[in-house]
Amino acid sequence: MKTIAVVGTQWGDEGKGKIVDLLAADADIVVRFQGGNNAAHTLVVDGKKFVVRLVPAGALHPGKICVIGPGTVVDPFALVEEIDSLKACANFDDSRIKLSYDAHLVMPYHRAIDRAREASLGKNAIGTTGFGIGPAYEDKAARSGLRFADLLDFRSFRQKLERNLAEKNRYLKAVLKVEPVSSDDLIKAIQRVRRRLLPYLCDTTEYLSKALKEGKRVLFEGAHGTMLDIDYGTYPFVTSSSCIAGAVFAGSGLPPRCLDAVIGITKAYATRVGAGPFPTEIKSKLGERLREEGGEYGSATHRPRRIGWFDAVLTRRAVYLNGASELAVTKLDVLTGIDPLRICVAYELKGQRVEELSLSAARLDKIKPIYEEMPGWHEPLAQARTFSELPLNARRYVERICELSRARLSMIGVGAARDQVIVIRNPFRE
Ligand code: IMP
Ligand code: MG
Numbered sequence: 001m002k003t004i005a006v007v008g009t010q011w012g013d014e015g016k017g018k019i020v021d022l023l024a025a026d027a028d029i030v031v032r033f034q035g036g037n038n039a040a041h042t043l044v045v046d047g048k049k050f051v052v053r054l055v056p057a058g059a060l061h062p063g064k065i066c067v068i069g070p071g072t073v074v075d076p077f078a079l080v081e082e083i084d085s086l087k088a089c090a091n092f093d094d095s096r097i098k099l100s101y102d103a104h105l106v107m108p109y110h111r112a113i114d115r116a117r118e119a120s121l122g123k124n125a126i127g128t129t130g131f132g133i134g135p136a137y138e139d140k141a142a143r144s145g146l147r148f149a150d151l152l153d154f155r156s157f158r159q160k161l162e163r164n165l166a167e168k169n170r171y172l173k174a175v176l177k178v179e180p181v182s183s184d185d186l187i188k189a190i191q192r193v194r195r196r197l198l199p200y201l202c203d204t205t206e207y208l209s210k211a212l213k214e215g216k217r218v219l220f221e222g223a224h225g226t227m228l229d230i231d232y233g234t235y236p237f238v239t240s241s242s243c244i245a246g247a248v249f250a251g252s253g254l255p256p257r258c259l260d261a262v263i264g265i266t267k268a269y270a271t272r273v274g275a276g277p278f279p280t281e282i283k284s285k286l287g288e289r290l291r292e293e294g295g296e297y298g299s300a301t302h303r304p305r306r307i308g309w310f311d312a313v314l315t316r317r318a319v320y321l322n323g324a325s326e327l328a329v330t331k332l333d334v335l336t337g338i339d340p341l342r343i344c345v346a347y348e349l350k351g352q353r354v355e356e357l358s359l360s361a362a363r364l365d366k367i368k369p370i371y372e373e374m375p376g377w378h379e380p381l382a383q384a385r386t387f388s389e390l391p392l393n394a395r396r397y398v399e400r401i402c403e404l405s406r407a408r409l410s411m412i413g414v415g416a417a418r419d420q421v422i423v424i425r426n427p428f429r430e
Pocket of ligand 1: 011012013038040126127128131132134224228237240273275
């Protein structure tokens with residue numbers, strides 16, 4: 001297989017970065033196609049921790065081309081900062097970054113609007129990352145957004161920026177009652193980062209089309225997760241982009257017939273950052289224990305993540321929506337010592353058992369999960385590298401997850417380090 005997409009099946013933070021990092025070893029090109037620096041992948045390479053937000057997680061392999069595609073929204077200041085921080089990794093070489101002309105810029109006024117709006121919503125806040133992602137996608141849809149191609153002609157860029165800024169500053173002051181963004185400071189700052197970013201700009205769609213003709217292997221790296229998808233997630237507690245496999249095509253320019261496989265990533269339990277429904281949330285001390293053992297704090301915002309049992313109803317839906325043929329189950333090691341384990345296999349809604357759920361039709365906060373219990377295991381899993389090295393109950397648990405989700409098992413994560421993965425199938429090697 002030559003083209004593979006990796007997508008999250010839950011609320012993000014499924015450990016996609018680790019699986020992308022593993023698959024990237026066999027890819028020539030890794031592509032981000034949606035979202036911005038609201039995503040964050042933590043990677044541990046040779047004992048050193050790196051956080052990638054905008055640069056594809058394949059960046060830490062020598063020689064891979066890293067594409068930031070047209071469907072993304074990119075904060076130019078955050079990108080430069082991230083590139084500088086990645087230079088501490090010997091494998092990283094920024095000349096391999098290709099940033100799409102068509103990607104939209106996230107500006108400081110987007111961030112200011114995101115934060116001020118969230119503050120004004122009080123207890124109804126979405127719990128966004130505060131990085132301006134929603135307001136940047138709003139401008140894109142309003143057809144007033146700034147794209148990286150605009151940076152080529154700085155005079156006209158400046159005019160568009162000043163027009164946008166005048167409107168945003170009126171909104172910031174009069175409606176949101178916060179400080180406006182200074183035009184002079186912003187223009188000077190953009191001039192500085194512009195020089196850094198111009199060498200990365202490229203027609204990434206054309207580049208990918210040529211690469212496919214040459215038989216290159218391409219990995220598409222989804223950010224966030226299906227339950228945060230703007231159309232299929234738990235709206236309005238979602239992000240502002242499409243996060244499902246279908247977004248690969250719109251967000252990178254890949255023609256649909258060219259995608260060979262989709263791998264869904266799911267954690268062995270569930271987590272969510274930010275507000276919104278979470279049917280299987282664990283509110284007892286056990287949740288705290290899993291949070292500590294799993295290091296469940298946001299990589300982008302450091303917020304504590306909410307913790308829950310594995311929800312097969314939602315994962316089944318995600319597997320369907322993404323056309324995922326297989327699942328990589330991450331962080332199985334975190335469940336060691338929890339006995340019994342619970343899996344949500346169906347919901348109770350108005351006294352009825354439902355196994356499939358359309359999120360738009362059902363009030364997720366009104367349903368009750370129906371659980372199946374499974375015996376846990378007590379052995380640490382960190383050293384396991386083959387399926388048969390796992391304790392029987394761990395094997396049964398993962399197999400049950402895949403059976404309920406209607407996908408084949410492809411990989412199992414048993415720790416944070418690069419090699420702590422049991423690979424059952426690697427589609428690039430099929
Ligand atoms: P936004 O994407 O910053 O607008 O945030 C909208 C919602 O998506 C909030 O609940 C965020 O916590 C959540 N979110 C956005 N990106 C991620 C991610 O990469 N992992 C987990 N949650 C995310
Ligand atoms: Mg993350």
